[in-house]
Amino acid sequence: MTIPRIRLRPSSSGWVQARFELEDGKPRRVFVRFEPTAKGRWKAVEWSIPGYPADVLRQVPYQRIMRAVQASDEVKEVLNDRLAEPAEEGFRHAFGVAVRDEPIVITRPKGRNLDDNFYGHVAYVYRQAIGKGLNPRQAIAEAAGVAPDTAGRWIYQARKRGFIPKTTPGKVTT
Numbered sequence: 001m002t003i004p005r006i007r008l009r010p011s012s013s014g015w016v017q018a019r020f021e022l023e024d025g026k027p028r029r030v031f032v033r034f035e036p037t038a039k040g041r042w043k044a045v046e047w048s049i050p051g052y053p054a055d056v057l058r059q060v061p062y063q064r065i066m067r068a069v070q071a072s073d074e075v076k077e078v079l080n081d082r083l084a085e086p087a088e089e090g091f092r093h094a095f096g097v098a099v100r101d102e103p104i105v106i107t108r109p110k111g112r113n114l115d116d117n118f119y120g121h122v123a124y125v126y127r128q129a130i131g132k133g134l135n136p137r138q139a140i141a142e143a144a145g146v147a148p149d150t151a152g153r154w155i156y157q158a159r160k161r162g163f164i165p166k167t168t169p170g171k172v173t174t
Helices: 054-059 062-071 073-081 087-095 116-131 136-144 148-160
Strands: 007-010 015-021 027-036 042-048
Touching: 007 062, 007 073, 015 062, 027 062, 027 073, 042 062, 042 116, 054 116, 062 073, 116 136, 116 148, 136 148
Parallel strands: none
Antiparallel strands: 007 015, 015 027, 027 042
């Protein structure tokens, strides 16, 4: 697997567009909102990920994007200068896309066997919940209209299949 080159484009309110190509050669992009920490670093607090299929979601270089922002003084300077600008307008104007805060719905397929597309969607909701500072298990339960225990089993399966990184019990990973 080749390591994708990441191009960053900072904008208003802490938003950064990260562009990269994966093995399929198609250009991809994700949007990440960063906030400064008390120690002067920048942490990812929200992800906006287009509706990529499950196999692409697994390949998004989440950690590399966060490290690239930390390593770029130029990006951090722009983020710092434009942090006070309104998020919605900054996002729309800088990246040419609309901000959508539509409720996410998970529809469980019929039958007993759930496929990779379903677990990829569970992982997507998991990451979106983390990006918004929500409890991922609760967010998945609400999105699917199921009990939190069922959502927990889906998260376990998504993690087992590689859609969500491994973690220690009780810890949330991105």
